[in-house]
Amino acid sequence: MSQLSLPQRRFLRDLFSDADCLLTPEEMVVFEADASRLEGTPLAVVRPSTDEQIIELMRWAHKERIPLYPRARATNVVGLCVPQKPGIVVSTLKMDSILEVDSDDFIARVQPGVITGDLQKRVEQEKLFYPPDPASLGISTIGGNVATCAGGMRALKYGVTREWVLGCKAILPGGKTITCGGRNHKNVVGLDLLRLLTGSEGTLAFMTEITLKLIPKPESTASILAGFANLEEALHAIKIMFKAGMLPAALEFMGPEVLTALKNAGAVPWPDTVTASLLLRFDGSHQALKADLEKAEAIFKACNVLWSTTGMGKEEEEALWDVRRSINPASFKVAPNKFSDDVTVPRGRLLEAVTGIRSIAENHSLPILTFGHVGDGNIHVNIMHDASDADELARAKKAKKEISDFVLSLQGTLSGEHGVGLVKAPYVHLQLSETERSLMRQIKHIFDPHNIMNPGKAF
Amino acid sequence: MTQDNAQTSTPETEAPAKKEREAACILCGKCASVCPVFLATQKEELTPKAKQRTIASLKENTQKLNVTDCNKLAEMCLSCGKCAQTCPQGLNFPRQLAAMRSAHSGWRQWVWNRWVNQGSVLWPMLSTLSKAAPDSKGKNEATRFVQSLQAMHSQKDFPTYVQIAHYDKENAKGQRVLLFSGCTANRVQKSWKHKSETILTNLGYELLSAKDFTCCGLTLDHAGVPDAAHKSRMQNLRAWRAAERPLLVTFCATCYLGLAEYAHDESLDWAEGEQEAWTNALRPLSTLWGNSLFTVDTPAHLFIRYHQPCHWHGKDADYAWLKEVLYDEISAPDSASCCGMGGIAQLGNRKLTRTVASRCWENLLQQPPKKDDSIPCYSKPMGNCLCDLYDDEDEDSLELCDEVVPDYLVITGCSGCTLQLRGTAPVHNGEKIKVGHWLDIIEP
Ligand SMILES: Cc1cc2nc3c(=O)[nH]c(=O)nc-3n(C[C@H](O)[C@H](O)[C@H](O)COP(=O)(O)OP(=O)(O)OC[C@H]3O[C@@H](n4cnc5c(N)ncnc54)[C@H](O)[C@@H]3O)c2cc1C
Numbered sequence: 016m017s018q019l020s021l022p023q024r025r026f027l028r029d030l031f032s033d034a035d036c037l038l039t040p041e042e043m044v045v046f047e048a049d050a051s052r053l054e055g056t057p058l059a060v061v062r063p064s065t066d067e068q069i070i071e072l073m074r075w076a077h078k079e080r081i082p083l084y085p086r087a088r089a090t091n092v093v094g095l096c097v098p099q100k101p102g103i104v105v106s107t108l109k110m111d112s113i114l115e116v117d118s119d120d121f122i123a124r125v126q127p128g129v130i131t132g133d134l135q136k137r138v139e140q141e142k143l144f145y146p147p148d149p150a151s152l153g154i155s156t157i158g159g160n161v162a163t164c165a166g167g168m169r170a171l172k173y174g175v176t177r178e179w180v181l182g183c184k185a186i187l188p189g190g191k192t193i194t195c196g197g198r199n200h201k202n203v204v205g206l207d208l209l210r211l212l213t214g215s216e217g218t219l220a221f222m223t224e225i226t227l228k229l230i231p232k233p234e235s236t237a238s239i240l241a242g243f244a245n246l247e248e249a250l251h252a253i254k255i256m257f258k259a260g261m262l263p264a265a266l267e268f269m270g271p272e273v274l275t276a277l278k279n280a281g282a283v284p285w286p287d288t289v290t291a292s293l294l295l296r297f298d299g300s301h302q303a304l305k306a307d308l309e310k311a312e313a314i315f316k317a318c319n320v321l322w323s324t325t326g327m328g329k330e331e332e333e334a335l336w337d338v339r340r341s342i343n344p345a346s347f348k349v350a351p352n353k354f355s356d357d358v359t360v361p362r363g364r365l366l367e368a369v370t371g372i373r374s375i376a377e378n379h380s381l382p383i384l385t386f387g388h389v390g391d392g393n394i395h396v397n398i399m400h401d402a403s404d405a406d407e408l409a410r411a412k413k414a415k416k417e418i419s420d421f422v423l424s425l426q427g428t429l430s431g432e433h434g435v436g437l438v439k440a441p442y443v444h445l446q447l448s449e450t451e452r453s454l455m456r457q458i459k460h461i462f463d464p465h466n467i468m469n470p471g472k473a474f
Numbered sequence: 475m476t477q478d479n480a481q482t483s484t485p486e487t488e489a490p491a492k493k494e495r496e497a498a499c500i501l502c503g504k505c506a507s508v509c510p511v512f513l514a515t516q517k518e519e520l521t522p523k524a525k526q527r528t529i530a531s532l533k534e535n536t537q538k539l540n541v542t543d544c545n546k547l548a549e550m551c552l553s554c555g556k557c558a559q560t561c562p563q564g565l566n567f568p569r570q571l572a573a574m575r576s577a578h579s580g581w582r583q584w585v586w587n588r589w590v591n592q593g594s595v596l597w598p599m600l601s602t603l604s605k606a607a608p609d610s611k612g613k614n615e616a617t618r619f620v621q622s623l624q625a626m627h628s629q630k631d632f633p634t635y636v637q638i639a640h641y642d643k644e645n646a647k648g649q650r651v652l653l654f655s656g657c658t659a660n661r662v663q664k665s666w667k668h669k670s671e672t673i674l675t676n677l678g679y680e681l682l683s684a685k686d687f688t689c690c691g692l693t694l695d696h697a698g699v700p701d702a703a704h705k706s707r708m709q710n711l712r713a714w715r716a717a718e719r720p721l722l723v724t725f726c727a728t729c730y731l732g733l734a735e736y737a738h739d740e741s742l743d744w745a746e747g748e749q750e751a752w753t754n755a756l757r758p759l760s761t762l763w764g765n766s767l768f769t770v771d772t773p774a775h776l777f778i779r780y781h782q783p784c785h786w787h788g789k790d791a792d793y794a795w796l797k798e799v800l801y802d803e804i805s806a807p808d809s810a811s812c813c814g815m816g817g818i819a820q821l822g823n824r825k826l827t828r829t830v831a832s833r834c835w836e837n838l839l840q841q842p843p844k845k846d847d848s849i850p851c852y853s854k855p856m857g858n859c860l861c862d863l864y865d866d867e868d869e870d871s872l873e874l875c876d877e878v879v880p881d882y883l884v885i886t887g888c889s890g891c892t893l894q895l896r897g898t899a900p901v902h903n904g905e906k907i908k909v910g911h912w913l914d915i916i917e918p
Pocket residue numbers: 049050084085086087088089090091092095096107127148149150151154155156157158159160161162163164165166167168216217218220221222223343432433469502503
């Protein structure tokens with residue numbers, strides 16, 4: 016199908032107001048792509064604001080066999096919102112209400128289009144806390160975060176989005192509504208459909224309401240940024256710290272190539288001798304934090320730290336974390352294109368993984384940036400290249416495949432947080448057996464017999 | 475990539491030279507979260523990201539898109555500059571838009587007509603534009619409009635809650651200053667200029683005559699009339715030179731931004747080191763107080779809400795100072811939202827500027843969040859709540875609080891924002907909410 020028929024267009028126009036039903040190519044340009052920069056063909060874009068509209072849409076699309084692509088802020092980097100098979104893009108951005116924050120039940124109930132950072136600010140007013148913090152928290156939505164099971168820096172201590180979803184309401188292709196979980200913090204009745212939907216990348220159902228778990232907000236935070244002479248010493252310092260019984264809320268690592276990229280993109284605070292750096296954040300009471308920082312500094316000192324700086328409380332910490340935030344923009348100064356992978360390995364095999372990835376980079380003479388949430392074994396690997404150079408592109412592809420194989424040989428996973436989408440679909444068979452994948456396809460078939468929900472993605 | 479690759483040699487004939495990296499949109503979506511037009515509409519097709527993608531698509535394939543419709547989408551911009559501040563690729567949509575506009579034949583006539591007929595909040599700048607007007611209508615017409623604007627907007631009965639108990643003259647040391655008041659203050663709201671002059675003199679500065687200054691040129695630039703903008707800039711630069719490069723003080727965020735941008739404008743005839751001197755000379759008025767002392771007297775149940783002008787780009791010296799003086803008496807919405815002033819957008823898209831303004835008002839009229847360690851108050855109004863008086867009474871005294879309806883006063887630090895907010899202010903407690911520049915609440 017390359018165009019909607021007249022009756023189909025009429026149906027959409029009747030169901031949605033003019034402002035929320037886009038049919039011209041000019042208006043739809045941005046809906047062709049997402050942050051993966053892959054492209055597809057939207058036949059129409061609609062913006063529901065009620066459950067009823069979605070039910071009607073799902074009933075109709077099921078009958079007409081038209082692909083639907085749920086789309087929030089389109090910040091996913093694996094092509095999840097790309098209408099690769101022509102279809103209708105369904106924007107969740109008008110469903111952006113925080114329905115309730117209940118400080119007795121410790122839950123928040125939200126519509127899918129709520130921006131994660133906005134929800135955090137809102138619950139923090141009540142001294143509550145929603146910990147998942149993807150770096151994109153200010154620009155991505157709860158719906159997107161749940162559908163991709165987004166992880167963030169605080170995953171080390173608090174886990175990923177999955178751990179914080181208590182319930183959801185979702186609409187199935189055909190128009191039936193299901194309710195999974197609820198507002199209970201414990202719930203073992205039936206198979207766990209909620210976990211199935213979490214991380215399903217929009218391939219099973221359309222979520223219209225999500226209930227999240229909250230906890231009391233920690234009093235404050237403190238951070239330390241430290242530079243080491245080499246990778247081994249940095250990662251050794253982490254080991255010692257864990258052994259000493261410390262569990263930071265976040266622990267970020269930046270490898271040698273990243274530090275060079277940062278330096279080329281602007282001034283960096285550490286001396287040139289530093290080639291690997293760690294960034295940690297603790298949370299808790301003021302007294303505990305002071306003690307934590309002292310202990311961490313002492314441990315780093317014993318591990319030959321070359322340079323370090325600390326910050327107590329949000330304002331002081333900002334400058335430290337700005338460094339981490341500038342990696343992505345800095346990376347594009349290295350080369351115009353990148354394959355970005357967020358492989359994860361068991362925590363104990365981190366050094367092995369980073370060293371191995373760097374030697375693959377060397378073999379293919381490509382700049383490969385490694386950084387990430389090392390505390391939980393999640394390494395972001397950016398394979399930088401110039402796609403307009405055929406040879407370089409071929410080498411980048413080869414390196415990507417080698418890295419995948421290598422990570423799996425360490426009992427790792429192909430994606431810790433970004434998901435599969437279009438970008439990793441060709442590699443999934445490396446990690447999942449045919450039996451497992453066939454089981455997943457059958458589950459998808461039960462939810463979505465005509466394969467209209469985000470087809471061609473995930474598995 | 476959107477660049478045309480016509481000149482690039484084939485890899486076989488030449489080793490691939492590292493190409494100059496063209497800044498291209500990477501679709502990261504960061505700009506969406508700051509663009510007031512998107513935030514007020516939730517329409518992704520109006521994000522700066524969409525506009526960048528449209529520009530790129532047009533360059534690649536003009537067949538695919540209808541240029542007129544693309545222009546319509548592109549015009550949905552308020553020139554607030556927030557996207558440019560956020561974009562990791564350094565893309566600056568308002569600048570691209572201005573370039574597109576100035577390249578468009580017939581644009582100047584359009585601007586002039588619209589400006590005269592619809593652009594009331596822009597009228598103060600009209601007399602400058604009139605010099606570059608496409609026909610011989612000109613100055614007289616401009617003056618007439620400015621007069622009607624004066625009638626519409628001057629607010630005389632503004633309460634002055636802040637008195638100055640002591641002027642700190644330590645910093646001034648008799649330095650010479652030029653006050654850049656900007657078009658709005660010069661033509662519509664002379665009291666701002668007079669108050670600023672008094673403040674500067676009392677702080678011990680030597681005030682020079684600023685009569686040679688004209689519009690900073692920023693709005694003209696965004697409007698796509700670069701030659702008029704350039705002329706204005708040159709005139710201001712000369713005036714500063716003629717005064718032997720003294721301090722240059724403004725009390726308007728937009729004027730400040732407009733002047734700050736001079737230093738990056740290579741088409742001005744800068745002398746060696748002069749750009750740096752210009753940047754160093756430029757000061758927001760609110761940074762000159764030193765250790766001056768103030769007395770504050772605000773009524774109970776008044777929320778003074780601060781509107782953050784976009785053009786400070788997050789570094790708002792005014793609010794930092796106001797916080798010091800007014801402490802908890804003043805608060806700002808959680809996330810700064812644009813007032814919709816939008817410069818040139820006032821001419822083409824009034825509806826858009828109104829939509830954005832209503833969102834801004836929604837945020838302004840929210841009640842400020844509870845203070846961190848205050849005892850929770852179970853009623854809506856904050857600040858001087860009657861609960862305090864009835865603390866020991868029983869339950870139903872709490873209901874008294876619900877009866878207290880707060881008053882709002884909105885202040886800001888930008889001439890354009892003040893006019894736009896005055897023009898769009900909603901009625902509250904039976905009265906239009908008062909809006910002023912912070913100078914309005916000061917008795918120097
Ligand atoms: C600068 C930057 C930093 C990032 N950092 C991180 C990070 O630290 N950690 C991380 O995990 N990710 C990160 N990401 C990736 C991305 O932000 C996450 O994947 C995020 O969860 C996507 O949210 P979104 O709102 O943009 O959703 P979208 O990208 O719009 O959609 C993502 C998926 O969710 C589905 N979906 C959305 N709403 C619904 C719904 N209501 N029902 C069913 N399906 C739905 C879509 O179909 C799609 O499959 C980053 C991206 C960028 C650009």
